[in-house]
Amino acid sequence: LREKKIPEATVMRLAIYTRYLKQLLDEGIDTVSSSEIAEAADVDAAKVRKDLDYFGEFGTRGVGYKVDELYGHLLKILGLHRIRNVILLGAGRLGSALALYPGFADWGFRINTIIDVDPQKIGKPLGKVVIEGLEGLERKIGERDIEIAIISVPGCEAQGLADRLVAAGIKAILNFSPQVLKVPEKIVLKNFDMSAYLKLLSFHLSNKSD
Amino acid sequence: LREKKIPEATVMRLAIYTRYLKQLLDEGIDTVSSSEIAEAADVDAAKVRKDLDYFGEFGTRGVGYKVDELYGHLLKILGLHRIRNVILLGAGRLGSALALYPGFADWGFRINTIIDVDPQKIGKPLGKVVIEGLEGLERKIGERDIEIAIISVPGCEAQGLADRLVAAGIKAILNFSPQVLKVPEKIVLKNFDMSAYLKLLSFHLSNKSD
DNA sequence: ATTTGTGAATCGGTTCACAGCG
DNA sequence: CGCTGTGAACCGATTCACAAAT
Numbered sequence: 001l002r003e004k005k006i007p008e009a010t011v012m013r014l015a016i017y018t019r020y021l022k023q024l025l026d027e028g029i030d031t032v033s034s035s036e037i038a039e040a041a042d043v044d045a046a047k048v049r050k051d052l053d054y055f056g057e058f059g060t061r062g063v064g065y066k067v068d069e070l071y072g073h074l075l076k077i078l079g080l081h082r083i084r085n086v087i088l089l090g091a092g093r094l095g096s097a098l099a100l101y102p103g104f105a106d107w108g109f110r111i112n113t114i115i116d117v118d119p120q121k122i123g124k125p126l127g128k129v130v131i132e133g134l135e136g137l138e139r140k141i142g143e144r145d146i147e148i149a150i151i152s153v154p155g156c157e158a159q160g161l162a163d164r165l166v167a168a169g170i171k172a173i174l175n176f177s178p179q180v181l182k183v184p185e186k187i188v189l190k191n192f193d194m195s196a197y198l199k200l201l202s203f204h205l206s207n208k209s210d
Numbered sequence: 211l212r213e214k215k216i217p218e219a220t221v222m223r224l225a226i227y228t229r230y231l232k233q234l235l236d237e238g239i240d241t242v243s244s245s246e247i248a249e250a251a252d253v254d255a256a257k258v259r260k261d262l263d264y265f266g267e268f269g270t271r272g273v274g275y276k277v278d279e280l281y282g283h284l285l286k287i288l289g290l291h292r293i294r295n296v297i298l299l300g301a302g303r304l305g306s307a308l309a310l311y312p313g314f315a316d317w318g319f320r321i322n323t324i325i326d327v328d329p330q331k332i333g334k335p336l337g338k339v340v341i342e343g344l345e346g347l348e349r350k351i352g353e354r355d356i357e358i359a360i361i362s363v364p365g366c367e368a369q370g371l372a373d374r375l376v377a378a379g380i381k382a383i384l385n386f387s388p389q390v391l392k393v394p395e396k397i398v399l400k401n402f403d404m405s406a407y408l409k410l411l412s413f414h415l416s417n418k419s420d
Numbered sequence: 421a422t423t424t425g426t427g428a429a430t431c432g433g434t435t436c437a438c439a440g441c442g
Numbered sequence: 443c444g445c446t447g448t449g450a451a452c453c454g455a456t457t458c459a460c461a462a463a464t
Contacts, residue, residue, distance in 0.1 A: 005454090007454075007455060007456095008410075009455075011409075011410050011413045011414075012410055014409075014413075015403075015405075015406040015407075015413075016390060016403070016406060018409065019405075019406075020390075033422095033424090034423075034424070035423085042391075044456090044457080045423090046456080046458075046459095047456070049425065049426085052425090053424090053425060053426065057424080057425070059423080059424050060423085060464070061422080061423055061425080061462065062421075062422045062463070062464050063422080063424085064424080078409050078412055079413055079415055079417075080409060080412055084415070092307075093306065093310055093311070094307040097306070097307040098404075100303055101303070103404060103405040104404075104405060106405065107405055107409060107412075108412075109408050109412075147415055148408070148415075171415055171418070172411040172415055174407060174408065174411060180230075180250065180252050188411055188414040188415065190407050190410060190411060192404070192407065193225075193226070194308075194313060194314075194402070195225075195229075195313040195316065195319075196222060196229075197225075197384060197400050198317065198319050198384065199221075199224075199225035199288050200218070200221050200225055200400060201358055201382040201384060201398050201400060202289040202290055202294060202317075202318075202319075203224075203289055204221075204382065205294070205357055205358075205381055205382055205398065206287075206288070206289030207216075207289075208381070208396070215432090217432075219433075219434095243445065243446090244445075244446070245445085254435080256435060257435080259446060259448085260434080262446090262447090268446095269445075269446050269447080270441085270442065270446075271440070271444080272445050272446075273444080273445070274444095274445065274446080275446090
């Protein structure tokens with residue numbers, strides 16, 4: 001966006017702040033301070049202000065931030081002011097849970113295509129979307145204006161699938177498989193390797209004697 | 211462990227390396243270089259060596275690392291050489307998917323207790339474990355030697371539950387709810403807010419004009 | 421009086437470049 | 443000669459402290 005490069009961690013925190021602001025909005029609270037946001041997000045107030053500072057001046061000194069305005073700014077900053085189409089690849093247990101997770105639709109992410117290779121599943125509905133086979137993947141991504149892919153297939157199939165997605169012009173991938181994916185620079189890739197997170201917990205448990 | 215503090219990112223990468231080493235082990239390959247590990251994990255070789263350097267010297271100059279030895283060292287470092295008992299809270303769609311995810315058991319994480327408040331679910335099996343109600347939570351954690359809790363309940367219930375878990379002596383929490391949890395310093399907490407990750411992707415999509 | 425916005429200092433992780441060793 | 447191990451330089455994010463604004 002701006003001239004400066006925005007730290008990944010900053011964007012992640014902005015994503016957290018939006019949820020709190022939405023809550024305040026629903027409660028009818030109209031003003032909030034950086035220290036209140038900080039408390040809710042479990043960070044410090046200076047960090048909140050610095051995070052916002054990357055994008056402009058949204059507050060009033062001595063007063064704080066107007067909740068509705070700040071919320072609107074953050075939605076714009078994060079690109080959440082519009083619908084984005086998502087393809088889900090793999091309708092296993094995890095994939096099914098993701099397909100039905102309301103937290104995606106709440107923020108404008110519409111899973112409009114679900115793919116699986118199991119003939120038993122093809123043709124059956126998962127939520128409001130009918131599961132389809134892999135054929136014509138590339139065409140569907142183009143025709144249906146899909147920007148984001150969620151991969152929840154076994155690790156061994158993930159890289160091949162990612163290659164096809166990239167060739168089809170996908171812009172972002174959320175990878176739930178434990179496979180490390182290689183994609184071109186321009187593709188936005190986030191990994192969500194759950195066993196890796198458990199290993200991280202395990203490490204800390206083994207070294208609690210700090 | 212050592213005198214130095216280990217970067218979180220380093221531990222996360224070690225967790226990734228283990229998967230690759232396991233694969234090499236299964237393929238019967240017995241030597242590997244830092245650059246091969248780097249390639250597999252999509253990082254650079256210096257980073258791999260630096261990550262290992264925090265914990266000791268595991269390689270042979272001019273040769274590389276013996277796969278089985280390095281794998282064993284990493285298991286020890288990450289505390290994966292023993293079984294850890296896990297409690298799963300919330301047997302909804304996501305919770306059920308997690309309960310049945312083989313990636314946990316593969317690394318020694320045994321979900322031995324599953325809790326839900328829905329009377330319809332209580333008493334029914336999920337995998338090999340029978341779902342139980344919330345009563346006696348604290349006692350179960352103590353008696354069953356549970357170290358890790360996975361929270362997959364609605365956000366509004368997550369903090370109250372976390373408080374009980376902490377009081378019961380839980381050591382680590384993996385939080386799949388979008389609620390930011392407040393726990394004492396000594397508790398190891400990792401958040402897995404999926405909608406926050408989608409928001410992150412959305413931000414990058416909106417600002418691809420780098 | 422209060423709270424934001426922000427340059428400057430600090431801290432910590434990454435990268436580099438090469439010494440050390442087989 | 444090849445690859446590891448590692449101090450040092452670099453870079454970027456966090457924290458600090460205070461000026462600016464109402």
